[in-house]
Amino acid sequence: MISTSTSAAAGLSVSKIIPLCMSGFIGLFVVGFVGFSHMDVVHNASHDTRHSLAFPCH
């Protein structure tokens, strides 16, 4: 109990690490796919989004 309360105070308990790694990885993958993918088709589909979100484009 003591260990859980101290880690809860620190914010990051061991049981949270795996789900947070998964959600963070998916987030990075999705943002990277929409904003950074070099595939022409993805670039053309997300063209206006990339320009409007100030991602590097072209």
Next chain:
Amino acid sequence: MSLFRNIVLAAVIAGFLSGLLLTLMQSVTTVPLILQAEVYEKAEEAPAAPQHDHGAAAQAGTTTAMAAPQADAHEHGAEAWEPADGLERTLYTAAADVLAAIGFALLLITVSESLGTLSGWRQGFFFGLSGFAVFSLAPGLGLAPELPGMPAAPLDPRQVWWVVTAVCTAVGLGLIAYGRTAAMAALAVIIMVAPHLYGAPVAPSHETAVPGELYARFVSAVFSTNFVFWAVLGTLCGVVRARLRAGEPMLIAKPAEVAAR
């Protein structure tokens, strides 16, 4: 796994709503300016394209077999699929906006959970402002938003600088908000300033047919729409995340203990 499920669900809800709002804002602010800039971009490309074709045809005539596959490859590159202007293009922009927003929401909630949790809309709002600083403001200081047809440095170095700057800004803001000493805050400032001292990749020339006035309107439209988007995204993440906690172990603390923290 209930934590993971709740995070994804909250991110999808907050991202979907704020992504739609972003598309709506863009369709009256940035996208009309992008379309105008493309007119200049195409006018600039038009005289160059036939010249290139003539060159390729002449090459094909003289060197026969060698030049043919080159010309072919060029054709394929130029003819990659793109959405038709109008409704189709708007729908793909909306899909990309919603996807990007869900991705940003996943990152925002993940970071806030690793530092504690999102307790409500107010905290979410401030995380949203941090997201704006990390993903729009800081990279935009070095790499200003671009309109089609504007010269720019090669894509790869710009993407690397953009990512490094975003990471440095996030780490710096985290150190300022959660670091316990003044030295941590000083270190944070150094980390955040470093990519700007190093400098973003610079365009080889600044000549463009796109009028400066159009570009100025575009830059302010990008930053204002992104600011509203991030504020709404963060607020929604806070609201939804605070309500979606099914199956997660409850943090049992009496009010007196909470007050004592």
